[in-house]
Amino acid sequence: xxxxxxxxxxxxxxxxxxxxxxxxxxxxxxxxxxxxxxxxxxxxxxxxxxxxxxxxxxxxxxxxxxxxxxxxxxxxxxxxxxxxxxxxxxxxxxxxxxxxxxxxxxxxxxxxxxxxxxxxxxxxxxxxxxxxxxxxxxxxxxxxxxxxxxxxxxxxxxxxxxxxxxxxxxxxxxxxxxxxxxxxxxxxxxxxxxxxxxxxxxxxxxxxxxxxxxxxxxxxxxxxxxxxxxxxxxxxxxxxxxxxxxxxxxxxxxxxxxxxxxxxxxxxxxxxxxxxxxxxxxxxxxxxxxxxxxxxxxxxxxxxxxxxxxxxxxxxxxxxxxxxxxxxxxxxxxxxxxxxxxxxxxxxxxxxxxxxxxxxxxxxxxxxxxxxxxxxxxxxxxxxxxxxxxxxxxxxxxxxxxxxxxxxxxxxxxxxxxxxxxxxxxxxxxxxxxxxxxxxxxxxxxxxxxxxxxxxxxxxxxxxxxxxxxxxxxxxxxxxxxxxxxxxxxxxxxxxxxxxxxxxxxxxxxxxxxxxxxxxxxxxxxxxxxxxxxxxxxxxxxxxxxxxxxxxxxxxxxxxxxxxxxxxxxxxxxxxxxxxxxxxxxxxxxxxxxxxxxxxxxxxxxxxxxxxxxxxxxxxxxxxxxxxxxxxxxxxxxxxxxxxxxxxxxxxxxxxxxxxxxxxxxxxxxxxxxxxx
Numbered sequence: 001x002x003x004x005x006x007x008x009x010x011x012x013x014x015x016x017x018x019x020x021x022x023x024x025x026x027x028x029x030x031x032x033x034x035x036x037x038x039x040x041x042x043x044x045x046x047x048x049x050x051x052x053x054x055x056x057x058x059x060x061x062x063x064x065x066x067x068x069x070x071x072x073x074x075x076x077x078x079x080x081x082x083x084x085x086x087x088x089x090x091x092x093x094x095x096x097x098x099x100x101x102x103x104x105x106x107x108x109x110x111x112x113x114x115x116x117x118x119x120x121x122x123x124x125x126x127x128x129x130x131x132x133x134x135x136x137x138x139x140x141x142x143x144x145x146x147x148x149x150x151x152x153x154x155x156x157x158x159x160x161x162x163x164x165x166x167x168x169x170x171x172x173x174x175x176x177x178x179x180x181x182x183x184x185x186x187x188x189x190x191x192x193x194x195x196x197x198x199x200x201x202x203x204x205x206x207x208x209x210x211x212x213x214x215x216x217x218x219x220x221x222x223x224x225x226x227x228x229x230x231x232x233x234x235x236x237x238x239x240x241x242x243x244x245x246x247x248x249x250x251x252x253x254x255x256x257x258x259x260x261x262x263x264x265x266x267x268x269x270x271x272x273x274x275x276x277x278x279x280x281x282x283x284x285x286x287x288x289x290x291x292x293x294x295x296x297x298x299x300x301x302x303x304x305x306x307x308x309x310x311x312x313x314x315x316x317x318x319x320x321x322x323x324x325x326x327x328x329x330x331x332x333x334x335x336x337x338x339x340x341x342x343x344x345x346x347x348x349x350x351x352x353x354x355x356x357x358x359x360x361x362x363x364x365x366x367x368x369x370x371x372x373x374x375x376x377x378x379x380x381x382x383x384x385x386x387x388x389x390x391x392x393x394x395x396x397x398x399x400x401x402x403x404x405x406x407x408x409x410x411x412x413x414x415x416x417x418x419x420x421x422x423x424x425x426x427x428x429x430x431x432x433x434x435x436x437x438x439x440x441x442x443x444x445x446x447x448x449x450x451x452x453x454x455x456x457x458x459x460x461x462x463x464x465x466x467x468x469x470x471x472x473x474x475x476x477x478x479x480x481x482x483x484x485x486x487x488x489x490x491x492x493x494x495x496x497x498x499x500x501x502x503x504x505x506x507x508x509x510x511x512x513x514x515x516x517x518x519x520x521x522x523x524x525x526x527x528x529x530x531x532x533x534x535x536x537x538x539x540x541x542x543x544x545x546x547x548x549x550x551x552x553x554x555x556x557x558x559x560x561x562x563x564x565x566x567x568x569x570x571x572x573x574x575x576x577x578x579x580x581x582x583x584x585x586x587x588x589x590x591x592x593x594x595x596x597x598x599x600x601x602x603x604x605x606x607x608x609x610x611x612x613x614x615x616x617x618x619x620x621x622x623x624x625x626x627x628x629x630x631x632x633x634x635x636x637x638x639x640x641x642x643x644x645x646x647x648x649x650x651x652x653x654x655x656x657x658x659x660x661x662x663x664x665x666x667x668x669x670x671x672x673x674x675x676x677x
Contacts, residue, residue, distance in 0.1 A: 003577040011621040029641040040668040047664040119167040133610025133648025165217040165237035179561040181208045205564045214264040215313040227568030230259045252293045279480040280307035307479045317383045326477035328352040349406045351452040370452040373401035411504035422469040431509035436465045443474030443494035444523035446483040472497035495530045517541040529588030536599030541673040544605045549622040550589040597633035602673040605641045613649040
């Protein structure tokens, strides 16, 4: 009972993973899914073959690894058939190659290397090993002078880590029971973990702490972040504790709505912030001595249609990675001349990401460009000469991009807002309402759905499908306001936006409801699940992958991982009746009874028992309640649930063979249900 409102949950018992009946239920659902999908085995095999052909096989030796230059060394990664091999050699002397770490020995352990960092003096390697499905790992060390792992020195339950610039200290974060990184420790290499020093503890349970190193390696930054707050402290990255505890310098105390992120250049701090109503962020600077907000000097602001997303600092330049009308741009700021220029990107519809630009003193910035019809390609841009060079272009095997098109159109939302839609399909396609259509959307946490490389799209595109990316509110495609219009008490905008997009694509001849499919992942599963509840007539098939379908049960339990942090996204239904009623009005699990009985949609749902972000019981409870709904309605539409007992939220991301198998099954489901093939 909440606020006098009774909420029934006949499947709450499923939230106990030790309940024998839960395990029996999972076994029965998996067996049913296996029997249903048995008829698509040949199609799955064909799709597996197609997917493998689209992958780059770097191990054949046809493609040299991209090297990262740091001091006198060249670092690079080699992809072999057994996994990744991390190597280095001295500059200009390839014969001096040294294998730093070979991941092939991890294949049978269900572990993967989440991150690894070389010490600034290049003598030690720290690498974080994570068990599949976990969010923390064990930090190991290797002595590179002796090429030997230091077996008796390891740190457990680590979330993130950085090297101190003196190469003597490792700083790391650990999480609490809610998976919130909240403590920062210092570990002196060669000492016992029991002697590690607590540097900082974040006591606000709605915030988490992260650690970074400024680009010039002068400072360690402690970044306390909530959904709409920031607080940064920094201290000397060369501190060795011989003179006691480091001085933590607070930049600006946290206040609701203020976000800022700090780097260092010469005697100034360069700060990305949304201060002074700069909702899409601006670049400011301040001296180390007078670094509080009242002394921030504005360097660069963006227009309402633009948003700054990241910054990379070099000796002469600052590089801003931004969006304009939802599409990527890169801007270069010259510290000396104080002028700004824009890099001309190789393609319009793409996702741009900074590469590992270690060298602070270079004029060259390296970035990747990820587009719908090509594997991520790497580019180098000389900021002094303003010349762009392709370092590696990765065309897709057995695919001719000239036969396909990518463009943007817009649908009208219920309130008149223009919703961007990115469309991918064959150029020869006819708008006759006879094309199978896959809709993808997310619309949560300010995360944009991007026109990037997606392996699963190609088998559909080649079979005549249209791929539509619906940039609904709740993402940040059009800036912070676009995000705010799709969260908290505006969340239904995301849902009705998705429905408006599908209605528009049907009305304009792209497809018809008997050929429309959609995939919703994680919180995107809530979006799709809610849209399906409201308009089941729009869909022929949907896939809900590790979907967040029972937000009320999660948000009413503050002891669950991430719940407190997410109050700024969904609201707090424990303390506010309006929030409770609003969340209950669209939550997919709570609104199954509202689904019209004449719906003809086939549904595949997946869950992961080791998922710490979306608990396995979200999809289990939803499927169980849907089965009752189908019985009442005498509806025999296909509904199957596949539960992975060994993996977490991100599935088989580190096991290519298993990932391809999973993708092939999902594609076989869509093709068999929508195209009857």
